[in-house]
Amino acid sequence: MKEFADIVGAANVLTGEEDMAPHLRDWTGQWQGSARAVLLPGNTEEVAAVVKAADALDVPIIVQSGNTSVSGGSVPDEAGDGIVLSLKRMTRIRAIDPAARTATVDAGLVIEMLQDAVAEHGLDYPLMFGARGSAMIGGALATNAGGSNVLRYGNARDLCLGIEAVLPSGEIVHGLTGLRKDNTGYDLKNLLIGSEGTLGIITGAVLKLVPTPRVRSTAFLALPQVEGALDILNRLQDVSGGLVEAFEYMPGPMVEAIREHDPSLRAPLERTAECGILVELASTRPADAEEDETGEVALQRIMLSEIEALMEEGQIEDGFFATSEQQRRDLWRLREAVLESIVARGPFRVLDAALPLSGVPDFLRRAGDVAEAAGLQPLVVGHLGDGNIHYSLSARDGGSWDEGRADAATGELLDILADMKGSYSAEHGIGRVKTGTLAKRKDPAQLEAMRTIRQALDPGGRLGRGVLLS
Ligand SMILES: Cc1cc2nc3c(=O)[nH]c(=O)nc-3n(C[C@H](O)[C@H](O)[C@H](O)COP(=O)(O)OP(=O)(O)OC[C@H]3O[C@@H](n4cnc5c(N)ncnc54)[C@H](O)[C@@H]3O)c2cc1C
CATH class of the missing domain: 3.30.70.2190 (Alpha-Beta Plaits)
Incomplete structure (x- = not known):
């Protein structure tokens, strides 16, 4: 760990069990990993140096922002040979431009902190969801988060104008532009958005702001x-x-x-x-x-x-x-309080479904039949204006939970979604939970192109091992 301590400072290398614990368990409590250390770099140059050192030492990296992922992608696997790179010290608001209605921020800035800061200018960053008090800009971009206001303002991708990132090679991508138009070849910004910590580490972003409603x-x-x-x-x-x-x-x-x-x-x-x-x-x-x-x-x-x-x-x-x-x-x-109350009931499966808007009632009917036949309690909530339905299955009150039955029912729900040309990952990401589903159900040509891109940028597969593409 000396190599890393030389870069970020010994105080920013966590190796104690208690210090590391919150970084090794996901928000749902379903994923518990282990790591050699949790590193807390303070700026982009330190992130780049850590990535280069990890490359030289052949150490895998899991990037972590607010650790509110509900797909298991924010924590390492159980091998214990890698490091968690947490952005929680990178919380600067680098600039707010009220006239252009943009903010340039570090990726470790908590969403709600940005919202509070820009409110003073009569502006808002309109990404709204229950975890915004902990989730960070980097995590929101890496998962292309959505929430309840997508209907009006779009998702994290729609609200991002520029990105700064460290590639798996350790090179820094300097893309912090507020340009609304830039057709200069492949769009790396949009490739990194939604890549769930597998193609690069987002360290900064230029974000669109909107006027606060009166x-x-x-x-x-x-x-x-x-x-x-x-x-x-x-x-x-x-x-x-x-x-x-x-x-x-x-x-x-x-x-x-x-x-x-x-x-x-x-x-x-x-x-x-x-x-x-x-x-x-x-x-x-x-x-x-x-x-x-x-x-x-x-x-x-x-x-x-x-x-x-x-x-x-x-x-x-x-x-x-x-x-x-x-x-x-x-x-x-x-x-x-929806997600919290579902998690509190005990084991569950959740389908983060996107459907054609007019297909929602049909999906709910068919999914209800599946839940009924499996003897499971469906708990459903949705961003209906986007056709995004979070369909979860838990044990019925007083009933038992059977993993096999829950998996079989989830498989049936996935079949219904496929039949209706929907998506099984509307906004929560693939993470670790849905790598099998992606491998089985993604269009083969798209899956192959994704693998090729990952292989090209990260031939050692060191970033986000086991996440998105297994
Ligand atoms: C109560 C609750 C409600 C939620 N509601 C919604 C909702 O309505 N809509 C929605 O979309 N999501 C929702 N989520 C899920 C979650 O909050 C989002 O996925 C959020 O964007 C994750 O941000 P984070 O900072 O916690 O990222 P993390 O959980 O730390 O990481 C998520 C993924 O991104 C990667 N990553 C993190 N930071 C970076 C970075 N800087 N560069 C590259 N990769 C990175 C990680 O490796 C991981 O794969 C909810 C979660 C909770 C707990």
């Missing part, structure tokens, strides 16, 4: 069935001029499971909605924030009047409108 309107709606959801989304988009920021599917059993896990969270509606939707509109326009003589805000009026019309048509059964920021936050707390 006003939001948030509601929880009860629909008689999911079939009507897309029509409701489209109508809300039409009447608001495309202001829907989130459209989240939260069916009754999921809301009940969340409240069972954390009874302090309030149910938004008196009667559990079979098909619940958390919808949020947001606007930067002053006119949308204006209040009328009754104190009603224009944006809320737009949403409310459309929802009233939909209720009269029988498309919506009930609704709760957040009338204060606290009520809005409570709704989001409920939404963001």
Whole structure:
């Protein structure tokens, strides 16, 4: 370890069991690895030097940012011969350009810290998901993270203009440009985004920012069935001029499971909605924030009047409108407690499915039949506006968990997805969990091209061993 200590400083080489422990276990608790050391470089040059030293010593590297991955890619395997390279000391905001609406940051910056910092300029980095208080920019880019606002602003890839990275050779890619257009050959930035720590180590990025909305309107709606959801989304988009920021599917059993896990969270509606939707509109326009003589805000009026019309048509059964920021936050707390409450129930399988938007109801029906036949409890949540459904299977209350049965049911769900031309990795990445699925189900020509690229950039296979491509 002396070679590494010479680069990052002895204090930044963790080898003690207790110091390393949080870096060796993943957030779900399903993946436990081991390593010779955890290294904490302080800047890009140190990262490059570590990579070169690791190359010379033939030491594999797992890159880690916030370690909130739910696919097992952020922790090493059990061999114990490699190192974890954690970016948690690289947290600088290098520059904020309010006029260009960009921020240049270190990859170890926690997403929420960036959001807090740019809020002072009336701006936002609109990548929203439950783990944003721990997940870092590098991890978000490496997994091409999504979340609840993709519908409006796109995913991590869409929000990135430039990247700085260290390649497996130790060479630094200097791509921190804020250019909106740059057609100078192969797009290395987009190759590194979503590469899950297998093609390079992202050390910095130039990110797009958006103006902070002046006003939001948030509601929880009860629909008689999911079939009507897309029509409701489209109508809300039409009447608001495309202001829907989130459209989240939260069916009754999921809301009940969340409240069972954390009874302090309030149910938004008196009667559990079979098909619940958390919808949020947001606007930067002053006119949308204006209040009328009754104190009603224009944006809320737009949403409310459309929802009233939909209720009269029988498309919506009930609704709760957040009338204060606290009520809005409570709704989001409920939404963001989903994964935690699933993990708390014990062993589970989760399918991170992407479907053609109009195929969601059919998928839910077919998947429900699979869960029923397997005697498993489906817990479902989704970014419905993107056709992204997180379909998890757990043991039924009081029921037993059988790995074989869960795997067989997951296989059937994958078959349904294939039949519907969906994806089994919408936003969580392949990690370690889905390497077998990828090897079996990815189009052979694409898989071969991916292997060729990895082999070309990292012939020793030292970066992200066992992740993405096994
Ligand atoms: C409660 C909760 C809710 C979540 N909700 C969502 C959601 O709605 N949408 C969503 O997309 N994800 C979600 N996730 C998953 C997770 O938060 C994201 O995948 C996130 O982007 C991971 O970021 P991280 O910093 O924790 O990366 P890590 O977990 O540390 O790493 C993830 C992967 O990226 C690689 N990596 C990390 N940093 C770098 C780097 N600098 N350069 C190259 N490779 C790197 C790692 O090797 C690993 O393979 C959720 C997770 C939790 C726990």
